[in-house]
Amino acid sequence: MKISKIPGLGRFGIFIDDLNFENITKEEWLEIGKLHLENLVTIIRNTNLNAESMYQFMSQWGGGRYSYNAIALEKYPNWDGKILSALEDPNWDLEDKEMLKALANVCEGKQNTTMRVSGKKDEHGNALGMFAEGELLWHSNESGNSIFTPGVALLAYQGTTNSSTGFLTTADYYENVSESFRSELDEMVLIHNFTAGKINPGLRADQDLMMYKNMAPYPDAEIPMVIKSPGGITGLHYSFNTVTHIKGMSKKDSTLLLDKIRKDLTKDEYIYDHWYEHDGDLCIFDNSITQHRRLGNTDNRLCYRYQFDYTYVQDGPYVPYNNEPYRSEYIEKINKAVNLLKISDFKLP
Secondary structure, eight states: OEEEEOSSSTTOOEEEESOOTTTOOHHHHHHHHHHHHHHSEEEEOSOOOOHHHHHHHHTTTOOBOOHHHHHHHHHSTTOOSOHHHHHTOTTSOHHHHHHHHHHHHHEESTTSOEEEEOOOBOTTSOBOSSSOSSOEEEEOTTTTSTTOOOEEEEEEEESOTTEEEEEEEOHHHHHHSOHHHHHHHHHOEEEEOOOTTSSOTTOOHHHHHHHHHHHOOSTTEEEESEEEOTTSOEEEOOOTTTEEEETTSOHHHHHHHHHHHHHHHSSGGGEEEEEOSSTTOEEEEESSSEEEEEEEOOTTOEEEEEEEOOTTTSSSOOOOOOSTTHHHHHHHHHHHHHHHHTOSSOOOO
């Protein structure tokens, strides 16, 4: 196994080459997980994984979690978690039923935790993946939800060699600003809302519904700008696609300041676009203070995505927020969500 530095991404990001998944021990794989927490982005090149084997390995770092399921269980407490029973239940809203139909079409495997990322459609014209063809703009998953899931794994499975997955880290920027401005950032609270088409302009209505329910399901959600990653690295939770303004500031002043921060963040030194040389690369990335995007030709492209908690590689419970009331609200909400979802082995704060 060979480890090398990814160009860009500030001081973060590693490549791993020549990793033999057939011979690696569980202890060795967990050590790679801990190394990943220190580096935010890990790209394991030229694996022979498929959707099921990716799930088997990534679930050793932590269980899959999607916030919509907790939202649905809170709204429909008698739901057994099965899509068919929800579709037949007259108590379910039409919009929630449409969400579940769309979600069912993009799941891969029996666990319903691995999603297809593809613009492909079935013979009836139904979307088989979470996004349309074309570019995806900078974003982080569940960015407008304070109990976002902190880890993502993306397996480039088929037809990826004319495209890239890009990453943007924020920790170096945060550390390099002046002390006075860093103090302003520390106190800054961002307001998140969903805007249709802002991530992937070619989305169909059913895909856009998935984005709304997953990205920013609560209007005017308040989330601090500065948070910590599961590895204890401090950076910005500034997902460009869901942030609408800064709390306590006019829209005009918010736009000016946020545009300035965005311009300073999107510099080459903090960005790496991974143009795939072959299928089989596994990109694992932080979803708290890191954003990602997609560029290039995505015709017939198929990737598999697993969104997860770092339960088995983090040292203790993960609490992203330092300032109140957001820290206490997170602890209350994550306890409630984990109990609703019946997640075992979660390190609750």
